[in-house]
Amino acid sequence: MDWTSNLQGLFGGILIGISATWLMATLGRVTGISGIAGTLVTARPKGDSAWRAAFLAGLVTGPILLVLAGGDLGNVVNEPNEIIGDPAGGVLSMLIAGLLVGVGTGLGSGCTSGHGVCGLARLSPRSMAATGTFLLSAVVTVYVARHIVGGGA
Structure with a gap:
């Protein structure tokens, strides 16, 4: 370790x-x-x-x-x-990912730092829901990337 x-x-x-x-x-x-x-x-x-x-x-x-x-x-x-x-998926995929993050922060009324750090500390129900959504989305993304798209890395 x-x-x-x-x-x-x-x-x-x-x-x-x-x-x-x-x-x-x-x-x-x-x-x-x-x-x-x-x-x-x-x-x-x-x-x-x-x-x-x-x-x-x-x-x-x-x-x-x-x-x-x-x-x-x-x-x-x-x-x-x-x-x-270098970006793991290439520059184009990083630009698309950045665009999607920007759209997501607009739809979610904030980002992981606002909801996850500050919102949870204030016990905000909206931030709890947003942070749960962030985590679930990350789990699904990793699963799809590793086991469906990537062939089981």
Whole structure:
């Protein structure tokens, strides 16, 4: 068992919890990435975009700073010298997947970070239903990909 990966996951989870709590305590906002990003590019209250831009910039610059400091991004690659590997299904399938995620977050009124982290912590029935749907969809997707499409990997 690789304890380093477990500790990295634990530390990352703690940071996610702290950031969600901090945003709720200081601004009264839920840490839902789709809502933060979507509201940044659409209509929003005046003066509400600075924290959204800073939050999204942190999501992008955090991993970059980690790599520059000599850390790694975990097990996202197949080769030791790569930072991020090629998309498993090709670029077109990744674009389609991203589009479907965007449509899904719109239909579900949020994403896994908003519903799964913040909504469950607030005991929101809507978030409980959404998170259950996310998990069920993931189970079905893995089953279909491995046992029907992929031939039983």
